[in-house]
Each structure stands twice: as C-alpha cells, then as structure tokens.
Amino acid sequence: DxxxxxxxxxxxxxxxxxxxxxxxxxxxxFDYFLWYKKYPAEGPxxxxxxxxxxxKNEDGRFTVFLNKSAKHLxxxxxxxxxxxxxxxxxxxxxxxxxxxLTFGTGTRLQVTL
Amino acid sequence: xxxxxxxxxxxxxxxxxxxxxxxxxxxxxxxxxxxxQDPGMGLRLIHYSVGAGITDQGEVPxxxxxxxxxxxxxxxRLLSAAPSQTSVYFCASREDGYSGNTIYFGEGSxxxxx
Numbered sequence: 228d229x230x231x232x233x234x235x236x237x238x239x240x241x242x243x244x245x246x247x248x249x250x251x252x253x254x255x256x257f258d259y260f261l262w263y264k265k266y267p268a269e270g271p272x273x274x275x276x277x278x279x280x281x282x283k284n285e286d287g288r289f290t291v292f293l294n295k296s297a298k299h300l301x302x303x304x305x306x307x308x309x310x311x312x313x314x315x316x317x318x319x320x321x322x323x324x325x326x327x328l329t330f331g332t333g334t335r336l337q338v339t340l
Numbered sequence: 341x342x343x344x345x346x347x348x349x350x351x352x353x354x355x356x357x358x359x360x361x362x363x364x365x366x367x368x369x370x371x372x373x374x375x376x377q378d379p380g381m382g383l384r385l386i387h388y389s390v391g392a393g394i395t396d397q398g399e400v401p402x403x404x405x406x407x408x409x410x411x412x413x414x415x416x417r418l419l420s421a422a423p424s425q426t427s428v429y430f431c432a433s434r435e436d437g438y439s440g441n442t443i444y445f446g447e448g449s450x451x452x453x454x
Binding site: 231233236259261263268269270271272273276278316318327328329330331332333 | 344373375380381382383384385388398399430432440442443444445446447448
C-alpha cells in the first residue's frame with residue numbers, strides 16, 4: 228500500500244527549461260510535504276517543503292504546488308541546470324508523528340545540455 | 341561540522357551473522373531514525389527515537405533492534421542477517437517533532453547479505 232506515489236521513474240529535460248516532478252498521495256491526513264534531492268552515494272538532502280495550509284511555496288528556482296483536493300503535489304524547477312540531475316523524492320508526514328516520513332519511490336531527473 | 345555520521349559505509353555479511361550500523365549526530369537533535377532504501381521502494385522507516393531512552397517501531401522493523409542510550413548515538417542492530425536485508429541504510433536526525441524542522445540524513449551504509 229504505497230501512500231505516496233511518484234509515477235514517473237525518470238524525466239529528461241533540457242538545460243534552461245522547466246522540470247516538473249509530480250507526486251500523488253492517498254492519505255488525506257498528511258499535513259506536511261517535503262521534497263528531497265539525492266545524488267548517487269550520498270544521503271538525501273532537503274530541498275523544499277509545504278504545509279497543507281498553503282498551496283504554493285517558492286524558494287529560488289524551486290516551487291512546490293499543493294492541490295489538496297486532488298491529493299497531488301508538484302515540484303517545478305526553473306530554469307533547470309545540469310547540477311539538478313539527481314533523484315528527487317517527495318515525502319509526507321503528519322504533525323506530531325516525529326520522524327515518520329513516508330517517501331515516494333523517487334524520480335530520476337536528468338538535465339541535458 | 342560533521343552532521344550525521346554513519347559507519348561503516350560498506351559491509352558484506354553472511355546469512356545469520358549479526359552486526360551493528362552506527363549512527364552519530366553532533367547537532368543535539370532529539371529525534372533520530374533509520375530508513376532503508378530498496379530499488380523501486382523509496383525510503384522506508386525501520387525504527388525511530390524521540391529522545392534518549394525512547395524508541396519505537398516504524399514501517400519495517402522486523403529483524404532489527406535499536407537503542408538510544410545517549411542523545412548523540414542511535415545504533416541499528418541486525419540480529420541474524422538475511423539476504424532480504426541487503427539494502428542501503430540511512431540514519432536521520434531532526435531537532436524535534438516540529439514538521440518544519442529539516443531532517444538531516446547521513447551518507448548511507450551499503451549492506452550486502454550473502
């Protein structure tokens with residue numbers, strides 16, 4: 228029972244274009260969502276997050292959108308850069324559940340020149 | 341400026357052997373946790389701790405033990421290794437339970453059970 232799903236295992240985007248990574252969730256109790264970036268042989272690093280009381284959060288080139296009615300969130304990277312090539316995980320949690328993140332399966336982004 | 345440190349980085353075990361993956365953080369974080377990453381599965385929570393002396397089970401706890409005798413350390417023990425425990429293990433810590441606080445991950449421990 229995968230509560231957080233990333234249905235696209237991979238995505239290829241040209242440098243300078245927009246990258247859109249999608250994530251769907253099934254548990255309507257989730258109230259906080261995060262995106263992590265992971266390079267090979269390294270641990271995940273935090274990228275951006277959004278609370279369920281918002282529908283958009285922006286940090287530089289990265290914007291996360293949340294559509295609660297559709298149980299869908301997306302990460303937009305504009306403009307995409309070669310250094311953005313990595314695996315991106317979305318994760319969800321419930322307030323008060325400590326470190327219990329539920330992760331999606333990841334999307335491998337490749338930014339080409 | 342170490343953050344979350346995991347050792348060993350690579351380990352090969354024989355079926356039935358036991359071992360301990362070490363995790364230490366120097367940020368005085370209360371919350372620590374262990375995840376495993378398997379192909380096509382994302383990261384799954386094994387065990388977590390909300391403070392010294394307090395541990396609880398995550399999504400996939402079977403075959404693993406943890407203890408939290410100090411704030412800094414959160415070792416993960418494999419009692420009798422099985423090939424199904426071949427995975428990449430990540431330790432993580434965060435300051436407290438506030439969702440807005442960043443979770444920091446270690447670099448991972450690659451474990452192969454033959």
